[in-house]
Amino acid sequence: MEKMLDMCKDYFDQTEEEKLKCGGEHVLAPIRSGTSFNASVEKVFFWRDFLKVWVHPQFHSPPTPAGFSEISLEYCKRTRQVARELIKGISESLGLEECYIDKAMDLESCFQILIANLYPPCPQPELAMGMPPHSDHGLLTLLTQNETDGLQLNHNGKWVNVHALPNTFLVNTGDHLEILSNGKYKSVVHRAVVNNKATRISLAMAHGPNLEKAVTPVTELVDNENNPPLYHGIKYKEYLELQQSNQLSGKSILNHVRI
Numbered sequence: 001m002e003k004m005l006d007m008c009k010d011y012f013d014q015t016e017e018e019k020l021k022c023g024g025e026h027v028l029a030p031i032r033s034g035t036s037f038n039a040s041v042e043k044v045f046f047w048r049d050f051l052k053v054w055v056h057p058q059f060h061s062p063p064t065p066a067g068f069s070e071i072s073l074e075y076c077k078r079t080r081q082v083a084r085e086l087i088k089g090i091s092e093s094l095g096l097e098e099c100y101i102d103k104a105m106d107l108e109s110c111f112q113i114l115i116a117n118l119y120p121p122c123p124q125p126e127l128a129m130g131m132p133p134h135s136d137h138g139l140l141t142l143l144t145q146n147e148t149d150g151l152q153l154n155h156n157g158k159w160v161n162v163h164a165l166p167n168t169f170l171v172n173t174g175d176h177l178e179i180l181s182n183g184k185y186k187s188v189v190h191r192a193v194v195n196n197k198a199t200r201i202s203l204a205m206a207h208g209p210n211l212e213k214a215v216t217p218v219t220e221l222v223d224n225e226n227n228p229p230l231y232h233g234i235k236y237k238e239y240l241e242l243q244q245s246n247q248l249s250g251k252s253i254l255n256h257v258r259i
């Protein structure tokens with residue numbers, strides 16, 4: 001985990017030329033890098049650089065810095081195992097077979113993205129935001145960070161600071177867990193704030209179903225009298241495209257498929 005965070009730091013420390021500049025590419029490009037800081041089009045300053053890489057079922061990696069590809073390949077494999085193990089527990093907690101969700105979502109070919117975020121110190125943190133409020137699109141996101149906090153979760157309408165312990169994962173539930181569990185699990189709305197003292201790096205490993213799956217609430221959890229289905233089915237790839245091409249805003253994309 002430490003090695004991977006160091007690799008992310010090395011990635012962001014590169015010159016602009018060395019860093020991939022794919023800002024103009026399609027939202028479904030497998031490697032994207034850029035900055036959200038664009039004072040001319042954003043209403044709020046977003047104080048963040050990012051790298052987003054699709055790492056499963058096809059593995060991609062930026063060519064530099066040296067070692068990034070090897071270390072991220074290993075990190076992705078291990079985090080995928082952790083996510084699948086957690087999903088087994090979630091499956092049982094819903095009264096389903098341990099491997100029900102794993103099989104139904106085809107997690108052998110799950111869609112996994114590595115998202116590295118860099119939030120430099122900001123001279124006026126009250127005027128800027130690291131990342132706006134949003135929920136993640138997939139099933140589970142394993143989040144880790146360097147020693148600087150900045151993540152906030154929305155709990156009952158209030159923003160709660162997360163104080164992350166070193167070398168731990170914070171696990172965020174995503175929209176597709178809410179959809180398949182027919183609302184029994186809720187995706188968590190979160191945002192990242194910035195500070196004027198220290199650079200923050202966060203690393204989010206997002207795990208979703210196979211991209212071709214059209215996910216609907218699990219039939220075992222739905223009955224038309226007491227538990228009618230709350231969400232329409234939508235192909236995960238289409239959902240992802242919707243989320244990536246709109247400005248992040250709370251649960252706005254999930255609201256598209258709400259019945």
Ligand SMILES: O=C(O)CCC(=O)C(=O)O
Nearest residue numbers: 115117136151192202204
């Ligand atoms: O920087 C953080 O802690 C949040 C990152 C995040 O929510 C994301 O990449 O989806």
Ligand SMILES: [Fe+2]
Nearest residue numbers: 134135136190
């Ligand atoms: Fe997120």
